[in-house]
Amino acid sequence: MDFDPTEDQRLLGDSVARLLASEYSFEQRKSLLGTPTGWSERLWSRYAELGLLGLPISEEHGGFGGGPVDVMLLMQAFGRHLVLEPYLATVVLGGTALRLAGTAAQQEEILPAIAEGSLKLAVAHGERQARYDLSDVRTTATRRGEGFVLEGAKSVVLHGDCADRLVVSARTAGREDEPEGISLFLVDAEAPGLARRGYALRDGTRAAELSLSGVELPREALLGPLDGGLPIVARVVEAGIAATAAEVIGAMETMQAMTLDYLKTRQQFGRPIGDNQALQHRAAEMLVALEQGRSMAMLATMSLEEEDAAERARAISMAKVGVGQAGRFVSQNAVQLHGGIGMTEEYAVGHFFRRVMVIEHLFGDTATHLDRLADQVS
Structure with missing residues (x-):
């Protein structure tokens, strides 16, 4: 893999550096931390204008068609200024889930919206008892007709308080800690039965606790193969x-x-x-x-x-x-x-x-x- 930046990467890097130098001084960042959201919607729109939100998204879905090196260079720039916007949650985590597992219809609906900045995603997988065990999932998705009903809770969902859609893992088969039997679902943030409690982490970035009680989903909400989400x-x-x-x-x-x-x-x-x-x-x-x-x-x-x-x-x-x-x-x-x-x-x-x-x-x-x-x- 070639880590020498291309001309496009250099130009993009220069644009990002200029933007963050003018908009993300330490005092400006402290001001953002004091806002209700804890980050800037205006800057989120600027990221979309520069193509940052579509950086790893294919051109057919309105993105830049970049790869891992492009994301690495951008995240380094974000790290130099302690950027607060939900880029990791939406573009890296949520976007990766959609690119890997989304159907053609799901990708066509969601990926262009991410690239243009009109939709934010969060991935809700971790649970209190699981610590770092990815297979430890108690949240359940029970069949009801052609769809599913979700019951359970998720913890430390990065930027889960501002997401428009959530990628939620739930057990559709097997025991609590079995690798098989975990499925992923796309859940609207305003779905009946979904409750969110947002809070700031120790570094000022945002996260949320989720409670799912009788959240009804259609069959089309399934993201990826049934029982094969891990x-x-x-x-x-x-x-x-x-x-x-x-x-x-x-x-x-x-x-x-x-x-x-x-x-x-x-x-x-x-x-x-x-x-x-x-x-x-x-x-x-x-x-x-x-x-x-x-x-x-x-x-x-x-x-x-x-x-x-x-x-x-x-x-x-x-x-x-x-x-x-x-x-x-x-x-x-x-x-x-x-x-x-x-x-x-x-x-x-x-x-x-x-x-x-x-x-x-x-x-x-x-x-x-x-x-x-x-x-x-x-």
């Missing part, structure tokens, strides 16, 4: 891991630059604290960790096109561990080298730290993926 969920999660890994790289780049600038300008005993050799070593170690994490993020992006499911899962877990460890190291050192100011709400580095820590726990934390890798060699 492999699709796994691919969606893998796309999420690759995208957030790239986002962490962007966040680490900004923290590294902020820390170096602070070491050069902060005066103590009449000279910059960066003259201290021990702090220079810490800054160098941060750079090494950043570059190690960058390599692992590239591995995640490359692995998305691997056809062998076992090999793809192994590579994604390796990347998740590598980026998680690098992100934690760089974030902690960035805060420590800034001293007390690094922990204040008024200074940006602490906000980057929180975002990286939240990402570490999305889609399985570092310890979980280490366990999975260990199981493969034991």
